[in-house]
Amino acid sequence: DAGITQSPRHKVTETGTPVTLRCHQTENHRYMYWYRQDPGHGLRLIHYSYGVKDTDKGEVSDGYSVSRSKTEDFLLTLESATSSQTSVYFCAISESQVKETQYFGPGTRLLVL
Amino acid sequence: GQQLNQSPQSMFIQEGEDVSMNCTSSSIFNTWLWYKQDPGEGPVLLIALYKAGELTSNGRLTAQFGITRKDSFLNISASIPSDVGIYFCAAENYGGSQGNLIFGKGTKLSVKP
Numbered sequence: 761d762a763g764i765t766q767s768p769r770h771k772v773t774e775t776g777t778p779v780t781l782r783c784h785q786t787e788n789h790r791y792m793y794w795y796r797q798d799p800g801h802g803l804r805l806i807h808y809s810y811g812v813k814d815t816d817k818g819e820v821s822d823g824y825s826v827s828r829s830k831t832e833d834f835l836l837t838l839e840s841a842t843s844s845q846t847s848v849y850f851c852a853i854s855e856s857q858v859k860e861t862q863y864f865g866p867g868t869r870l871l872v873l
Numbered sequence: 874g875q876q877l878n879q880s881p882q883s884m885f886i887q888e889g890e891d892v893s894m895n896c897t898s899s900s901i902f903n904t905w906l907w908y909k910q911d912p913g914e915g916p917v918l919l920i921a922l923y924k925a926g927e928l929t930s931n932g933r934l935t936a937q938f939g940i941t942r943k944d945s946f947l948n949i950s951a952s953i954p955s956d957v958g959i960y961f962c963a964a965e966n967y968g969g970s971q972g973n974l975i976f977g978k979g980t981k982l983s984v985k986p
Binding site for chain 1: 904906908913914915916917918921961963976977978979
C-alpha cells in the first residue's frame with residue numbers, strides 16, 4: 761500500500777469554524793490531490809498540487825484552500841465550514857503526469873453541524 | 874464537461890458467479906483505471922490500462938480498454954464474498970492539465986440474500 765495518511769480521520773465541527781485536514785505521504789510523489797466523495801456524485805476533485813508551493817483548482821474548489829510547503833504534506837483548509845461541506849475527503853498521490861495512476865489515502869469523514 | 878457513465882449502479886452476486894460492469898463516455902481518454910472501495914476506506918487501484926484494445930488481468934479480475942478509447946469494462950470471475958464493495962472506473966486524457974482524472978459514480982456489489 762502507498763504510504764498515505766490522513767488526519768484527523770473523523771471530525772465534527774460547527775458552521776463558520778475553520779477546519780484544516782492534513783495529508784501526509786512517505787512516497788516522495790510529486791503530485792497530490794484532494795477529493796470529496798458524496799452520494800450520487802462520486803469523487804470530485806477539489807484542488808491538486810504539482811510540486812511544493814504549486815497548486816491549482818479542481819472541479820469543486822469554492823470554499824476551500826490548500827497549501828503545500830513540503831513534498832510530503834498537503835493541507836486542505838475550509839476557511840469557514842458550511843453544512844454543504846459535510847463529506848468524506850480523500851487525499852491521493854501520483855508519481856507522474858503521464859500514465860497517471862493515483863493512490864488514495866484512507867479518508868477523513870467531516871460533519872459540519 | 875467530460876462524464877463517465879458507469880453501469881450497472883448496483884448488482885447482487887452469488888458466490889461463484891461471474892460479474893461484468895462497464896464505463897462509457899462520449900469523450901476519448903488515454904488512461905482507464907479501475908478502483909475498488911470497501912466501506913470506511915479509500916479506493917484501492919485494481920487495474921490500470923494505457924493502450925486502446927489492451928486487456929489486462931489481476932487474478933480473477935480482467936479489464937479492457939475499449940478500442941474506441943471511449944469505454945472500458947471490468948469482469949470478475951468466480952466471485953467470492955470479499956468481492957463486495959463499490960467499484961469505480963476513472964479515466965484521464967493527459968493531453969489536458971494535471972489533475973484531469975475523472976470518476977464514474979460507481980457500481981455497488983452486494984451479496985445476494
